[in-house]
Amino acid sequence: MPIAKTRSVLSGMRVKEAMRRQIVAVDHGQTARYGIARMIKYKADLVLITDDRAEPAGIVSKTDMTGAFYAGLPVDTALGDIMMGPLISCFADDPLEDALETMNLHGVHQLFVKGADAGRFEGLLTFGDILGLVYRYCHRCRKSHARRMSDGEDAVFPSDTLVEEVMTPDVMGCRVNDTLTLVMEMLSAQRKSAVLVNDAGDKPAGVISKTDLVLAWYRENDAQTLADAIMSVPVRSCHRKTTLTDAMARMLVEDMGRIFVHDSDHGRIVGVLALADAANQRSGTCKACVSSRLL
Known part of the structure; x- marks a missing residue:
């Protein structure tokens, strides 16, 4: 059988x-x-x-x-x-x-x-x-969105996974006037690599990653330094309806470990997509090619 x-x-x-x-x-x-x-x-x-x-x-x-x-x-x-x-x-x-x-x-x-x-x-x-390897593999696939568009194919293929289906909806945030000590405690408690920094109006103002914290240590900043002194700007994000393939391409080109996800309002962050999420998703649940095969 x-x-x-x-x-x-x-x-x-x-x-x-x-x-x-x-x-x-x-x-x-x-x-x-x-x-x-x-x-x-x-x-x-x-x-x-x-x-x-x-x-x-x-x-x-x-x-x-x-x-x-x-x-x-x-x-x-x-x-x-x-x-x-x-x-x-x-x-x-x-x-x-x-x-x-x-x-x-x-x-x-x-x-x-x-x-x-x-x-x-x-x-x-x-x-x-x-x-990176999986993206190159998927990009060459005849069922990929980018390939179909370039080849002018009009056949109906399974839709690509959307960022909102894979993203982590809970976004950890701090304030611009929080200290680096508090930021590091948040990252450690949540086992995250970056925190979103919000301004007084709860709008995204920047991001502090572990890279930013390491550079702050290298420059001998005090742990009581405020978040807005070392945060990276702007907040790089994509729309929740962006395809996972397109999000992957941007993360690779811009060398990002994660990308925040916004709604129709760019100032409303609704999730975050990390490299680990994308790697695990593409490793086995691509809608275009996860069908069972008879061996």
Whole structure:
């Protein structure tokens, strides 16, 4: 009897097809200030910390640095004193679906990739890398909205997923006159990477991400600094009826970890779409191609 098996966009793909080869490694004795400078230079979200034998010992992410800032540690603190572990990894030939499941299981946004030599890392896999690969795959699909429009096809295909179907509706917000201490407490409690900053009229005025907080620490701002002093402007958002494919394209082009979602009124934020949401959605529930196949 034929077996019906649901296949996803990622079925058959391997980690090596999406991973990046560049890993930013820093000695454990270097300062957090130096680590931040390396993050900025290579546009990285974390640094791999090595021990005295140049072996991988842990990682320091923007989350770890934000925690150090909140704890009142000086930015010249040694990276070895704030690094975290263990290092979660996968192999280059592992199925991409398994790697995504591992990320979700451990609550991480990246995996170090091992090759033939299991004791050596050959690359890094992030949610953004998976999203980029899936977007390229979907964009070439004959059922995609962009492809149909360019080819002038008038056939009826399943509609693309809309942002409002995937977004997180609860948007965490603070005030422009809240302190960075309060902002960091909110991010930690909600396990979020960014907070929307509202003005006195409850209109979106800016965004504070962990990147903004790390840069504030690098510049030696006080934790009692007000939110409007370091927030990023403007608030980048899309309409709730935007297709997920179009939202993905914008997030990739503009290098955004998340995009806020507005209603017909641009000043009314109704949700937020993160890279993790898009990666998980596109990994198996695309309306155009999630139909069961007979194997």
